[in-house]
Amino acid sequence: MAVTKTHPFEAIESALKNNIINIGENKVQETEKKIKNKKLPSHLRLHFIGNLQRNKAKKAVSIYDYIQTVDSIGLAEKINSSARDIQKTQKVFLQINIADKKDKKGFLTSEIISASEKIKQHKNIVIKGVMILPPITKDKKVYIDYFKKARKIKEEIQNKNPECKSLSMGMSGDYIEAIKEGATHIRIGTALF
Numbered sequence: 541m542a543v544t545k546t547h548p549f550e551a552i553e554s555a556l557k558n559n560i561i562n563i564g565e566n567k568v569q570e571t572e573k574k575i576k577n578k579k580l581p582s583h584l585r586l587h588f589i590g591n592l593q594r595n596k597a598k599k600a601v602s603i604y605d606y607i608q609t610v611d612s613i614g615l616a617e618k619i620n621s622s623a624r625d626i627q628k629t630q631k632v633f634l635q636i637n638i639a640d641k642k643d644k645k646g647f648l649t650s651e652i653i654s655a656s657e658k659i660k661q662h663k664n665i666v667i668k669g670v671m672i673l674p675p676i677t678k679d680k681k682v683y684i685d686y687f688k689k690a691r692k693i694k695e696e697i698q699n700k701n702p703e704c705k706s707l708s709m710g711m712s713g714d715y716i717e718a719i720k721e722g723a724t725h726i727r728i729g730t731a732l733f
Contacts, residue, residue, distance in 0.1 A: 566590025669706025
């Protein structure tokens, strides 16, 4: 996935020319301005990968194909009602707080399975995967352990919810390790732009 946040629309065009159809953005207003009056190809997939506040959920649902940062039941409910209002089924990834740190966003590893069961009940949401943003460390082994843990959690959710096939993890500095551990979506910005 090409992460085009802070870059102009030309970055999206460049990604598309290079057969990268998944585009990651992390600010609703920035994306809205960037794509306004632009003809977007039907094969483009816009992913929201930033911290989504509930009051921006309605706008996010109207813009993005995927919302990768569903980090609470309350946010999932808001996305579901916003999607219902426009008769859309919103594709989402559940964000896991893979290190279980109090200052990080996402579902704790101990609550993600039960949360996924609750969210799965919503009619206008479909859980397509999980995503992690591990704490920054120079120790690659720590990242690899987080990646392995995320894959196991995704597989556990997928056993009960076959649609949950995707695993979003890895960025410019650690994407090779992430791919080795089963990442289906790597979020690359710095290395591309």
